Amino acid sequence: MFGAIDAQKHRSPMPRNCTFAENDWLILAGFWHPVIYSHDVSDKPQRARLLDVDLVVYRTGEGIAAARDICPHRGTRLSQGKVAGDNIICPMHGLHFAADGRCTRIPSLGDKKVLPPKLRLQSCLVEERYGLVWVCLAAEPIHPLPEWEGFSDPALKKLFLPSDVWRAAASRHVENFNDLAHFPFVHEGSFGGDKNAGIPKHTVEKTPAGLRFDVLYHEGANRFQDGVEGTERDVKYIYELTYPFSTLLIMLPDQSSERYYLADAVCPESAHVSRVFQIMTDTAGMPNPEYWLQDQSFINAEDKPMVEEQKPEDLPLDLSAEMHIPADKVSVEYRRGLVSRFGLGGAMAS
Ligand code: FES
Ligand SMILES: [Fe+2]
Numbered sequence: 001m002f003g004a005i006d007a008q009k010h011r012s013p014m015p016r017n018c019t020f021a022e023n024d025w026l027i028l029a030g031f032w033h034p035v036i037y038s039h040d041v042s043d044k045p046q047r048a049r050l051l052d053v054d055l056v057v058y059r060t061g062e063g064i065a066a067a068r069d070i071c072p073h074r075g076t077r078l079s080q081g082k083v084a085g086d087n088i089i090c091p092m093h094g095l096h097f098a099a100d101g102r103c104t105r106i107p108s109l110g111d112k113k114v115l116p117p118k119l120r121l122q123s124c125l126v127e128e129r130y131g132l133v134w135v136c137l138a139a140e141p142i143h144p145l146p147e148w149e150g151f152s153d154p155a156l157k158k159l160f161l162p163s164d165v166w167r168a169a170a171s172r173h174v175e176n177f178n179d180l181a182h183f184p185f186v187h188e189g190s191f192g193g194d195k196n197a198g199i200p201k202h203t204v205e206k207t208p209a210g211l212r213f214d215v216l217y218h219e220g221a222n223r224f225q226d227g228v229e230g231t232e233r234d235v236k237y238i239y240e241l242t243y244p245f246s247t248l249l250i251m252l253p254d255q256s257s258e259r260y261y262l263a264d265a266v267c268p269e270s271a272h273v274s275r276v277f278q279i280m281t282d283t284a285g286m287p288n289p290e291y292w293l294q295d296q297s298f299i300n301a302e303d304k305p306m307v308e309e310q311k312p313e314d315l316p317l318d319l320s321a322e323m324h325i326p327a328d329k330v331s332v333e334y335r336r337g338l339v340s341r342f343g344l345g346g347a348m349a350s
Pocket of ligand 1: 071072073074075076090091092093094095
Protein backbone atom coordinates (compact mmCIF):
# COMPACT_ATOMS: atom_id res chain seq x y z
CA MET A 1 0.00 0.00 0.00
CA PHE A 2 2.76 2.48 0.94
CA GLY A 3 6.34 2.91 -0.14
CA ALA A 4 8.85 2.62 2.64
CA ILE A 5 10.41 5.74 4.14
CA ASP A 6 13.93 4.93 3.13
CA ALA A 7 16.01 7.75 1.78
CA GLN A 8 18.80 5.40 0.64
CA LYS A 9 16.40 3.54 -1.58
CA HIS A 10 15.28 6.72 -3.24
CA ARG A 11 18.87 7.60 -4.10
CA SER A 12 19.58 4.28 -5.80
CA PRO A 13 19.51 4.43 -9.61
CA MET A 14 18.40 0.80 -9.73
CA PRO A 15 14.78 0.14 -10.61
CA ARG A 16 12.40 -1.52 -8.23
CA ASN A 17 12.01 -5.26 -8.78
CA CYS A 18 15.28 -5.31 -10.69
CA THR A 19 15.97 -8.73 -12.22
CA PHE A 20 19.76 -8.19 -12.44
CA ALA A 21 22.34 -8.65 -9.72
CA GLU A 22 23.21 -5.18 -8.46
CA ASN A 23 26.84 -5.44 -9.62
CA ASP A 24 25.77 -6.41 -13.13
CA TRP A 25 23.10 -3.72 -13.37
CA LEU A 26 25.51 -0.96 -12.36
CA ILE A 27 28.06 -2.10 -14.96
CA LEU A 28 25.53 -2.65 -17.76
CA ALA A 29 24.05 0.79 -17.08
CA GLY A 30 27.36 2.23 -18.31
CA PHE A 31 27.02 0.81 -21.84
CA TRP A 32 25.07 2.14 -24.80
CA HIS A 33 22.11 -0.10 -25.57
CA PRO A 34 19.68 0.03 -28.51
CA VAL A 35 16.13 0.64 -27.28
CA ILE A 36 14.01 1.47 -30.34
CA TYR A 37 14.34 2.09 -34.07
CA SER A 38 14.76 5.75 -35.02
CA HIS A 39 11.91 5.48 -37.51
CA ASP A 40 9.52 4.58 -34.68
CA VAL A 41 10.23 7.78 -32.74
CA SER A 42 8.29 10.95 -33.42
CA ASP A 43 6.85 13.77 -31.36
CA LYS A 44 4.45 11.19 -29.97
CA PRO A 45 6.17 9.78 -26.86
CA GLN A 46 7.15 6.12 -27.21
CA ARG A 47 7.85 3.55 -24.54
CA ALA A 48 10.98 1.42 -24.27
CA ARG A 49 12.45 -0.72 -21.54
CA LEU A 50 16.12 -1.09 -20.66
CA LEU A 51 17.62 -2.95 -17.71
CA ASP A 52 14.19 -3.02 -16.04
CA VAL A 53 13.88 0.74 -16.42
CA ASP A 54 10.83 2.11 -18.23
CA LEU A 55 11.85 4.81 -20.66
CA VAL A 56 10.05 7.43 -22.68
CA VAL A 57 11.65 8.35 -26.01
CA TYR A 58 10.50 11.27 -28.14
CA ARG A 59 11.55 13.99 -30.56
CA THR A 60 11.39 17.68 -29.91
CA GLY A 61 12.44 20.55 -32.09
CA GLU A 62 15.91 20.11 -30.58
CA GLY A 63 16.26 16.44 -31.44
CA ILE A 64 15.78 13.09 -29.80
CA ALA A 65 15.29 12.80 -26.03
CA ALA A 66 15.02 9.91 -23.59
CA ALA A 67 14.15 9.86 -19.92
CA ARG A 68 12.88 7.52 -17.28
CA ASP A 69 9.19 7.20 -17.92
CA ILE A 70 8.09 8.66 -14.62
CA CYS A 71 7.05 12.15 -13.68
CA PRO A 72 9.00 13.39 -10.65
CA HIS A 73 5.86 15.06 -9.36
CA ARG A 74 3.48 12.13 -8.76
CA GLY A 75 4.93 9.25 -10.72
CA THR A 76 2.67 9.42 -13.77
CA ARG A 77 4.01 7.89 -16.97
CA LEU A 78 5.23 10.64 -19.23
CA SER A 79 4.66 8.42 -22.25
CA GLN A 80 0.97 9.09 -21.69
CA GLY A 81 1.66 12.79 -22.18
CA LYS A 82 2.56 14.77 -25.25
CA VAL A 83 5.30 16.83 -26.76
CA ALA A 84 4.89 20.53 -27.45
CA GLY A 85 7.79 22.46 -28.92
CA ASP A 86 10.91 21.45 -27.01
CA ASN A 87 9.04 20.11 -23.97
CA ILE A 88 7.30 16.96 -22.90
CA ILE A 89 4.15 17.62 -20.90
CA CYS A 90 2.95 15.32 -18.15
CA PRO A 91 -0.69 14.33 -18.69
CA MET A 92 -1.59 14.53 -14.97
CA HIS A 93 -0.96 18.15 -13.88
CA GLY A 94 0.59 19.53 -17.03
CA LEU A 95 4.16 20.10 -15.84
CA HIS A 96 6.50 20.86 -18.74
CA PHE A 97 10.01 19.41 -18.95
CA ALA A 98 12.82 20.32 -21.31
CA ALA A 99 14.95 17.62 -22.98
CA ASP A 100 17.72 18.13 -20.40
CA GLY A 101 15.16 17.32 -17.69
CA ARG A 102 14.52 20.82 -16.29
CA CYS A 103 10.96 21.65 -15.34
CA THR A 104 10.06 24.71 -17.41
CA ARG A 105 6.45 25.27 -16.43
CA ILE A 106 3.98 24.40 -13.65
CA PRO A 107 0.53 25.48 -14.84
CA SER A 108 -0.98 25.41 -11.33
CA LEU A 109 1.46 28.14 -10.22
CA GLY A 110 -0.43 30.62 -12.35
CA ASP A 111 1.74 33.62 -12.99
CA LYS A 112 4.34 32.71 -10.38
CA LYS A 113 7.40 31.45 -12.13
CA VAL A 114 9.52 30.04 -9.31
CA LEU A 115 10.43 26.59 -10.55
CA PRO A 116 12.08 24.27 -8.01
CA PRO A 117 15.44 23.22 -9.52
CA LYS A 118 15.07 19.76 -7.98
CA LEU A 119 11.97 19.13 -10.04
CA ARG A 120 13.68 17.40 -12.93
CA LEU A 121 13.13 14.43 -15.15
CA GLN A 122 15.70 11.70 -14.97
CA SER A 123 16.86 12.26 -18.52
CA CYS A 124 19.26 9.80 -20.15
CA LEU A 125 22.16 10.03 -22.56
CA VAL A 126 20.81 9.27 -26.00
CA GLU A 127 22.39 8.87 -29.46
CA GLU A 128 21.02 7.91 -32.83
CA ARG A 129 23.18 5.75 -35.02
CA TYR A 130 22.52 3.25 -37.82
CA GLY A 131 18.77 3.88 -37.56
CA LEU A 132 18.72 2.89 -33.91
CA VAL A 133 18.26 4.93 -30.75
CA TRP A 134 20.93 4.07 -28.17
CA VAL A 135 20.57 4.95 -24.49
CA CYS A 136 23.09 4.93 -21.66
CA LEU A 137 21.63 5.02 -18.16
CA ALA A 138 24.85 6.12 -16.44
CA ALA A 139 26.22 9.65 -16.35
CA GLU A 140 29.14 8.62 -18.63
CA PRO A 141 29.38 5.67 -21.02
CA ILE A 142 32.17 3.20 -20.25
CA HIS A 143 32.38 1.76 -23.79
CA PRO A 144 31.83 3.24 -27.26
CA LEU A 145 29.00 2.57 -29.65
CA PRO A 146 29.71 -0.13 -32.25
CA GLU A 147 31.45 0.82 -35.48
CA TRP A 148 29.56 -0.90 -38.27
CA GLU A 149 31.02 -0.86 -41.76
CA GLY A 150 28.34 -0.44 -44.40
CA PHE A 151 25.69 1.02 -42.15
CA SER A 152 26.86 4.62 -42.08
CA ASP A 153 26.80 4.72 -45.88
CA PRO A 154 23.49 6.40 -46.74
CA ALA A 155 23.83 5.14 -50.31
CA LEU A 156 23.29 1.54 -49.19
CA LYS A 157 19.64 0.62 -48.79
CA LYS A 158 18.82 -0.81 -45.34
CA LEU A 159 16.36 -3.45 -44.26
CA PHE A 160 15.16 -3.08 -40.69
CA LEU A 161 13.72 -6.33 -39.43
CA PRO A 162 10.84 -5.80 -37.01
CA SER A 163 12.28 -5.87 -33.49
CA ASP A 164 11.53 -9.12 -31.73
CA VAL A 165 11.31 -10.00 -28.05
CA TRP A 166 13.19 -13.11 -26.98
CA ARG A 167 12.50 -14.49 -23.53
CA ALA A 168 16.20 -15.07 -22.98
CA ALA A 169 19.20 -13.22 -21.61
CA ALA A 170 20.81 -10.87 -24.13
CA SER A 171 24.11 -12.66 -23.57
CA ARG A 172 22.56 -16.02 -24.51
CA HIS A 173 21.34 -14.50 -27.77
CA VAL A 174 24.79 -13.02 -28.49
CA GLU A 175 26.50 -16.35 -27.92
CA ASN A 176 24.09 -18.05 -30.25
CA PHE A 177 24.58 -15.40 -32.93
CA ASN A 178 28.35 -15.91 -32.78
CA ASP A 179 28.24 -19.71 -32.61
CA LEU A 180 29.10 -21.68 -35.76
CA ALA A 181 28.70 -25.22 -34.46
CA HIS A 182 24.92 -25.02 -34.26
CA PHE A 183 24.47 -24.20 -37.97
CA PRO A 184 24.18 -27.76 -39.35
CA PHE A 185 21.72 -28.74 -36.63
CA VAL A 186 19.54 -25.74 -35.80
CA HIS A 187 19.70 -24.44 -39.38
CA GLU A 188 19.33 -27.77 -41.15
CA GLY A 189 16.21 -26.34 -42.80
CA SER A 190 17.92 -23.20 -44.09
CA PHE A 191 21.67 -22.67 -44.67
CA GLY A 192 23.29 -25.21 -42.32
CA GLY A 193 26.15 -27.22 -43.82
CA ASP A 194 27.44 -30.75 -43.39
CA LYS A 195 26.94 -32.05 -39.83
CA ASN A 196 30.23 -33.95 -39.91
CA ALA A 197 32.43 -31.38 -41.60
CA GLY A 198 33.90 -29.94 -38.40
CA ILE A 199 34.33 -26.25 -37.69
CA PRO A 200 36.83 -24.60 -40.03
CA LYS A 201 39.93 -23.23 -38.34
CA HIS A 202 39.56 -19.70 -37.05
CA THR A 203 41.25 -17.42 -34.58
CA VAL A 204 39.37 -15.19 -32.19
CA GLU A 205 41.03 -11.83 -31.90
CA LYS A 206 40.47 -9.37 -29.06
CA THR A 207 39.75 -5.86 -30.32
CA PRO A 208 39.23 -2.60 -28.42
CA ALA A 209 35.46 -3.00 -28.97
CA GLY A 210 35.18 -6.72 -28.33
CA LEU A 211 36.02 -9.78 -30.44
CA ARG A 212 36.62 -10.49 -34.10
CA PHE A 213 37.04 -13.63 -36.13
CA ASP A 214 36.68 -14.72 -39.71
CA VAL A 215 35.99 -18.13 -41.08
CA LEU A 216 35.14 -19.81 -44.36
CA TYR A 217 31.93 -21.78 -44.05
CA HIS A 218 30.31 -24.07 -46.56
CA GLU A 219 26.60 -23.25 -46.50
CA GLY A 220 24.21 -26.05 -47.39
CA ALA A 221 22.17 -23.67 -49.56
CA ASN A 222 22.85 -20.89 -52.01
CA ARG A 223 20.83 -18.04 -50.56
CA PHE A 224 22.64 -15.13 -52.22
CA GLN A 225 20.65 -14.01 -55.20
CA ASP A 226 23.61 -12.83 -57.23
CA GLY A 227 23.35 -15.09 -60.24
CA VAL A 228 26.08 -17.50 -59.12
CA GLU A 229 24.97 -21.03 -59.94
CA GLY A 230 24.89 -23.86 -57.43
CA THR A 231 22.83 -25.27 -54.62
CA GLU A 232 25.51 -24.80 -51.95
CA ARG A 233 27.93 -21.99 -51.32
CA ASP A 234 31.23 -21.18 -49.64
CA VAL A 235 30.83 -17.99 -47.65
CA LYS A 236 33.48 -16.09 -45.77
CA TYR A 237 32.05 -14.72 -42.55
CA ILE A 238 33.61 -11.86 -40.63
CA TYR A 239 32.20 -11.43 -37.15
CA GLU A 240 32.79 -8.25 -35.17
CA LEU A 241 31.36 -8.34 -31.68
CA THR A 242 31.07 -5.15 -29.67
CA TYR A 243 30.53 -5.61 -25.95
CA PRO A 244 28.17 -6.25 -24.48
CA PHE A 245 25.43 -7.30 -26.95
CA SER A 246 26.05 -6.15 -30.53
CA THR A 247 27.51 -8.06 -33.46
CA LEU A 248 28.18 -7.17 -37.07
CA LEU A 249 28.33 -10.13 -39.44
CA ILE A 250 29.85 -9.47 -42.84
CA MET A 251 29.19 -12.19 -45.42
CA LEU A 252 31.30 -12.59 -48.55
CA PRO A 253 29.96 -15.38 -50.79
CA ASP A 254 32.49 -16.96 -53.14
CA GLN A 255 32.64 -15.67 -56.73
CA SER A 256 30.85 -12.51 -55.67
CA SER A 257 32.26 -9.03 -55.34
CA GLU A 258 29.35 -7.96 -53.15
CA ARG A 259 29.42 -7.63 -49.37
CA TYR A 260 26.38 -8.53 -47.29
CA TYR A 261 25.95 -7.12 -43.80
CA LEU A 262 23.78 -8.26 -40.91
CA ALA A 263 23.92 -6.21 -37.71
CA ASP A 264 22.44 -7.73 -34.59
CA ALA A 265 21.97 -5.51 -31.55
CA VAL A 266 20.18 -6.59 -28.41
CA CYS A 267 18.43 -4.53 -25.78
CA PRO A 268 18.41 -6.23 -22.38
CA GLU A 269 14.91 -5.21 -21.34
CA SER A 270 15.39 -7.29 -18.22
CA ALA A 271 17.77 -10.06 -17.19
CA HIS A 272 15.79 -12.67 -19.14
CA VAL A 273 13.87 -10.65 -21.72
CA SER A 274 15.68 -9.18 -24.72
CA ARG A 275 14.58 -7.09 -27.66
CA VAL A 276 16.49 -8.05 -30.78
CA PHE A 277 17.12 -5.50 -33.51
CA GLN A 278 18.54 -6.66 -36.83
CA ILE A 279 19.47 -4.49 -39.78
CA MET A 280 20.68 -5.76 -43.12
CA THR A 281 22.33 -4.05 -46.03
CA ASP A 282 24.54 -5.01 -48.94
CA THR A 283 26.61 -3.47 -51.67
CA ALA A 284 24.31 -4.97 -54.32
CA GLY A 285 21.65 -2.38 -53.44
CA MET A 286 19.37 -4.91 -51.74
CA PRO A 287 17.22 -5.48 -54.80
CA ASN A 288 14.87 -7.82 -52.98
CA PRO A 289 14.37 -6.83 -49.32
CA GLU A 290 11.30 -9.08 -49.02
CA TYR A 291 13.49 -12.09 -49.78
CA TRP A 292 15.98 -11.18 -47.03
CA LEU A 293 13.22 -10.38 -44.57
CA GLN A 294 11.78 -13.84 -45.12
CA ASP A 295 15.18 -15.57 -45.09
CA GLN A 296 16.40 -13.92 -41.89
CA SER A 297 13.03 -14.28 -40.14
CA PHE A 298 13.08 -18.01 -40.94
CA ILE A 299 16.62 -18.34 -39.53
CA ASN A 300 15.67 -16.44 -36.37
CA ALA A 301 12.66 -18.67 -35.91
CA GLU A 302 15.01 -21.67 -35.96
CA ASP A 303 17.24 -20.16 -33.26
CA LYS A 304 14.70 -18.57 -30.95
CA PRO A 305 13.05 -21.65 -29.40
CA MET A 306 16.47 -23.15 -28.64
CA VAL A 307 17.85 -20.06 -26.97
CA GLU A 308 14.69 -19.34 -25.02
CA GLU A 309 14.87 -22.75 -23.38
CA GLN A 310 18.56 -22.75 -22.46
CA LYS A 311 19.30 -23.24 -18.79
CA PRO A 312 20.38 -21.59 -16.67
CA GLU A 313 18.77 -18.42 -17.98
CA ASP A 314 21.76 -16.41 -16.77
CA LEU A 315 24.87 -16.96 -18.87
CA PRO A 316 27.34 -18.80 -16.64
CA LEU A 317 30.42 -16.59 -16.38
CA ASP A 318 32.23 -19.07 -14.17
CA LEU A 319 33.91 -21.14 -16.88
CA SER A 320 33.83 -24.24 -14.75
CA ALA A 321 30.03 -24.16 -14.66
CA GLU A 322 29.59 -25.65 -18.16
CA MET A 323 31.60 -27.99 -20.36
CA HIS A 324 33.39 -26.46 -23.34
CA ILE A 325 34.42 -28.03 -26.63
CA PRO A 326 37.00 -26.65 -29.10
CA ALA A 327 34.19 -25.07 -31.17
CA ASP A 328 33.38 -22.81 -28.22
CA LYS A 329 36.36 -20.50 -28.66
CA VAL A 330 34.20 -17.43 -29.22
CA SER A 331 31.81 -18.21 -26.41
CA VAL A 332 34.67 -18.79 -23.97
CA GLU A 333 36.41 -15.54 -24.98
CA TYR A 334 33.11 -13.66 -24.73
CA ARG A 335 32.49 -14.93 -21.21
CA ARG A 336 36.08 -14.19 -20.21
CA GLY A 337 35.85 -10.66 -21.59
CA LEU A 338 32.61 -9.88 -19.78
CA VAL A 339 34.39 -10.71 -16.54
CA SER A 340 37.97 -9.54 -17.09
CA ARG A 341 37.23 -6.37 -19.04
CA PHE A 342 34.13 -5.18 -17.26
CA GLY A 343 33.71 -7.09 -14.01
CA LEU A 344 30.34 -8.60 -14.87
CA GLY A 345 29.27 -11.57 -12.81
CA GLY A 346 31.31 -10.32 -9.89
CA ALA A 347 30.38 -9.76 -6.30
CA MET A 348 29.05 -6.33 -5.43
CA ALA A 349 31.86 -3.95 -4.56
CA SER A 350 31.19 -2.46 -1.17
S1 FES B 1 2.20 13.75 -11.94
FE1 FES B 1 3.14 14.72 -13.57
S2 FES B 1 2.55 16.75 -13.38
FE2 FES B 1 1.76 15.82 -11.61
FE1 LIG C 1 21.51 -19.56 -35.50
